[in-house]
Amino acid sequence: MTHQERTSNIRKEINQVYKQLKRSYPIFNYQNTLGLIIFLLSICIIAVVSYCWYKGYINTWLMIVVNAFFMGVLHELEHDLIHWLYFKSNRVMHHFMLLSVWLLRPLTVNPWIRRTLHLHHHKYSGTLHDVEERSVTNGEKWTLKRLLTTADVVLGGLLRLGVMYKDMDKEVKAGRLKLDISNRLKKIMFLSIVPLTIVSHIILYLFFGNLLLDLLHKFFGTNLVFPAYLKDILVHLNFLIYTILLPNLVRQFSLHFITSNMHYFGDVEDGNVIEQTQVLTSWWTFPFQFFCFFFGWTHSIHHFVVNETFYVRHIGRKKAQNILKKYGVRFNDLGTFKRANRFHQTP
Ligand SMILES: [Zn+2]
Ligand SMILES: [Zn+2]
Incomplete structure (x- = not known):
């Protein structure tokens, strides 16, 4: 069977699973309402938990864990919104939701720009110009630098920009990427972090910088500390840093x-969806999966059947995963860590 035939069979069979699920539970047909309920519920829980932490009713770690989990749910909602799965015909509601999930996840890129980057990802996953995935370290050798820049789309992003631009020029020369698309991607990659993403990252750099200098001062008697006015600003931002930025840092990493x-x-065969992803369910990835709504369990399924909501994908995952396995999609290929995410072998 060719990869096109396998992909087409996977699509048919997974769509069948979803149809059956919706026949058994017709509630899944109320897509807009369900999206809105999940949106409101997640925001309410984040607000109540943050308030309880502020009042001292719950401890910091519990607040960060709960907020990070529900921000992970909001990330899934944003991804569904990017694919126009909620309120397609009610643009005000649609864009209001998109804005809200960005404000509550301000370390991420602008979702309206991400829509272009993400649809490009679906078309060209695994290529040198799949800028969305490359912006989060996909394809890099595993080093301390990759670890430190995994969550950071600003400094990490700027460090990667030169190589990515060069690779895009190469792709244009080779005729694999149109010049106007390349120019557009280059421009919006920078615009996507202006201003919310940059500002949120800078606040976190200051927060950790202050923490580090204070610790050095306390334990080693160093004299370098932040000036009083900067410390003052950080005190004013304390609630925002703890309830929004730190949970998002955990979620984003x-x-x-x-x-x-x-x-x-890097070496994914052109248009071969089977080679684009693997299913990642290894036990030790569980803590990471928890904070991104089990992305590794289900994102492969999404590469085949794009227009389905995250909760239906999650509920139907067992059957869908069996279908992926039957047609040869890889599972738990941990060798990818050694191969800098190449499908075949180390570059
Ligand atoms: Zn998608
Ligand atoms: Zn993907």
């Missing part, structure tokens, strides 16, 4: 760690 290692890069 987890998501980027999982996604950048379950997508293949």
Whole structure:
């Protein structure tokens, strides 16, 4: 069987699973309502938990874990919104939801720009110009630098920009990428982090910089500390840093760690969806999966059947995974960590 035939069979069989699921549970047909309920419920839980932490009713770690989990749910909602799965004909509602999930996950790129980057990812997953995945370290050798820049789309992104631009020029020369698409991608990659993403990252750099200098001062008697006015700003931002930015840092590291290692890069056969991803369910990835709504378990399924909501994909995952396995999609290929995410062998 060719890879096209296998892909087409996978699509047919998974769509059948979803149809059957919706026949058994007709509630899944109320897609907009369900999306809105999940959206409101997640935001309410984040608000109540943050308030309880502020009042001292619950401890910091519990608040960060709960908030990070529900921000992971909001990330799935954003991804569904990017594919126009909620309120397609009610644009005000649609864009209101998109704006809200960005404000609550301000370390991520602008979702309206991400839509272009993400649809490009679906078309060209694993190529040198799959900028969405490359922006989160996909395809890089595993080093301390990759570990430190996994969550960071600003400094990490700037460090990667030169190589990515060069690779895109190469692709244009080789005729694999149109010049106007390349120019557009280059421009929007930078615009996508202006201004919310950059500002949120800078606040975190200051927070950790201050923490580090204070620790050095306390334990080694160093004299270098932040000036009083900067410390003052950080005190004012304390609630935002703890309830929004730190949970998002945990969530973003987890998501980027999982996604950048379950997508293949660099030697994926043109248009071969089977080679684009693997299913990642290894036990030790569980803590990371928890903070990105089990992305590694289900994202492969999404590469075959794009227009389905995350909760239906999650509920139907066992049957869908069996179908993927039957047609040769890889599972738990941990060698990818040694091969810098190449499908075949180390570059
Ligand atoms: Zn998608
Ligand atoms: Zn993908």
